[in-house]
Amino acid sequence: MxxxxxxxxxxxxxxxxxxxxxxxxxxxxxxxxxxxxxxxxxxxxxxxxxxxxxxxxxxxxxxxxxxxxxxxxxxxxxxxxxxxxxxxxxxxxxxxxxxxxxxxxxxxxxxxxxxxxxxxxxxxxxxxxxxxxxxxxxxxxxxxxxxxxxxxxxxxxxxxxxxxxxxxxxxxxxxxxxxxxxxxxxxxxxxxxxxxxxxxxxxxxxxxxxxxxxxxxxxxxxxxxxxxxxxxxxxxxxxxxxxxxxxxxxxxxxxxxxxxxxxxxxxxxxxxxxxxxxxxxxxxxxxxxxxxNNYFIHYGGAGLDMFHMVGYDPAHDSAYLGQSALGFEFDDVARRASIAALNEHIPRRVYADDVGITFGELFATTCNSSPASAQIYRESVGKLLDEKVVEIVGADGTRRRSSAQIKDTDQIMPPPQRALFLVG
Ligand SMILES: C[S@@+](CC[C@H](N)C(=O)[O-])C[C@H]1O[C@@H](n2cnc3c(N)ncnc32)[C@H](O)[C@@H]1O
Incomplete structure (x- = not known):
């Protein structure tokens, strides 16, 4: 062609x-x-x-x-x-x-x-x-x-x-x-x-x-x-x-x-x-x-190990065609799917090693293969914190209660009772 x-x-x-x-x-x-x-x-x-x-x-x-x-x-x-x-x-x-x-x-x-x-x-x-x-x-x-x-x-x-x-x-x-x-x-x-x-x-x-x-x-x-x-x-x-x-x-x-x-x-x-x-x-x-999100379609899964392809399809361009967008896009559904996928994958990274991983390193080393933004990572880590799947410890040793202000240097760690969580 x-x-x-x-x-x-x-x-x-x-x-x-x-x-x-x-x-x-x-x-x-x-x-x-x-x-x-x-x-x-x-x-x-x-x-x-x-x-x-x-x-x-x-x-x-x-x-x-x-x-x-x-x-x-x-x-x-x-x-x-x-x-x-x-x-x-x-x-x-x-x-x-x-x-x-x-x-x-x-x-x-x-x-x-x-x-x-x-x-x-x-x-x-x-x-x-x-x-x-x-x-x-x-x-x-x-x-x-x-x-x-x-x-x-x-x-x-x-x-x-x-x-x-x-x-x-x-x-x-x-x-x-x-x-x-x-x-x-x-x-x-x-x-x-x-x-x-x-x-x-x-x-x-x-x-x-x-x-x-x-x-x-x-x-x-x-x-x-x-x-x-x-x-x-x-x-x-x-x-x-x-x-x-x-x-x-x-x-x-x-x-x-x-x-x-x-x-x-x-x-x-x-x-x-x-x-x-x-x-x-x-x-x-x-x-x-x-x-x-009117202009992009995202193909593939939403987690860290997906084959990630994000796309624009004129048939889905609702701003242009004046109709509602179809398919998997960068929308609320995709956002929830991304958080759910990260909630499965992040603990695997964190549990791979007793000391866990800093938020900055987690993001920098995995973001290429995820459609999630840093904000979505933050929300996902917050959910894991609420569910006591991980702990977040600041550089000065303080334990974080929420992930809203998480810093790149904060360590995401397995909690002491790690048996509660089964790594798949
Ligand atoms: C896809 S169009 C660019 C459109 C433009 N970027 C825009 O968005 O308005 C590609 C342009 O690159 C020019 N072009 C082709 N080969 C080139 C080269 N090796 N170096 C610079 N320009 C080239 C073509 O003449 C053409 O105008």
């Missing part, structure tokens, strides 16, 4: 609802990101670089409603403006948001269109001075952008890279690893057209070469893909989960949240993978999933 590509030669191109959903996620994430980063009243400056590696032409027309839809560069710029207003409106000491933007775009018409619409929107005097638009392939610009960020934020390299490629070939894992190695506080939001990749699986040799180019060679331990396809009824799921795991591992990101955007319009399903080096960043993205 070939992907329909946008064309900005004659002005804004049409955009489908499933791509608008992607924009909403980006928007919600940026708002939450700024809120989280600027939480200290004493902070006076925030240095950040926002990179849109596959920027597009800036404007679209909605395929169904014919309304104008702003592209990702505008979402980045407007997210900062809104954050600036919200953060500073009640502060005595304002925080200065020092944000630079890199928009790279390989297609000449798209690049020219983006430049034009940004100027028309009043950004002209910032182009070349904080807003850098390049007619280039992201792969060819990445080193220069990394160097810019290192110079601007030598300590942490704070940055977000949106890598919204059409398919799956343009961002090899080596490139993402380079970003994480150079910039400890970088985050990447990667689009990966998993369905198109799966269609390549019709030809085992081709798939192998392709994965090799992405930096994930010999993924199936020498087993030919054709053999896997013959022997395994769920080969698509197996290929997807293996590719997914190796992709995030090879990028060198400690934390990630995948979700799945399902497109019934014929472009194929794709992943939107958020990768970061810090569990808090991962938690912020997870909260975005929970807060935007």
């Amino acid at each position: 070939t992907l329909k590509q946008y064309n900005w030669k004659d002005g804004p191109d049409f955009i489908q609802q499933h791509s608008v959903a992607k924009h909403r996620i980006l928007q919600a994430y940026l708002a939450a990101y700024f809120r989280t980063l600027v939480s200290s009243p004493n902070q006076d400056v925030l240095r950040l670089t926002l990179v849109d590696g596959f920027a597009g032409g800036g404007l679209y027309v909605h395929n169904d409603t014919r309304e104008t839809v702003k592209g990702s560069p505008f979402i980045f710029l407007e997210a900062t403006r809104e954050a600036d207003f919200l953060i500073n409106k009640d502060r005595r000491k304002p925080v200065q948001l020092q944000v630079d933007y890199f928009f790279t775009e390989a297609d000449r018409h798209a690049y020219m269109h983006l430049d034009k619409v940004l100027r028309e929107a009043g950004y002209g005097d910032r182009i070349g001075n904080g807003i850098y638009i390049d007619h280039a392939r992201f792969q060819d610009k990445a080193d220069a952008i990394i160097e810019f960020i290192k110079k601007k934020s030598p300590k942490n390299g704070r940055s977000i890279f949106a890598l919204d490629q059409y398919g799956y070939k343009d961002v090899p894992t080596q490139l993402m690893r380079k970003i994480f190695e150079a910039l400890p506080r970088a985050e990447i939001i990667l689009t990966f057209a998993v369905d198109s990749l799966m269609n390549f699986a019709n030809d085992g040799e081709q798939l192998k070469d392709l994965l090799g180019n992405l930096g994930i060679p010999d993924i199936f331990g020498g087993r030919p893909v054709d053999e896997i396809k013959k022997s395994d009824r769920d080969w698509r799921l197996l290929l997807q989960s293996t590719v997914y795991r190796r992709l995030v591992e090879n990028c060198g990101a400690r934390h990630f949240t995948p979700f799945f955007i399902r497109n019934r319009g014929g472009h194929g399903d794709y992943w939107l993978i958020h990768m970061s080096q810090h569990h808090r960043a991962r938690d912020v993205m997870t909260q975005v999933h929970w807060a935007n």
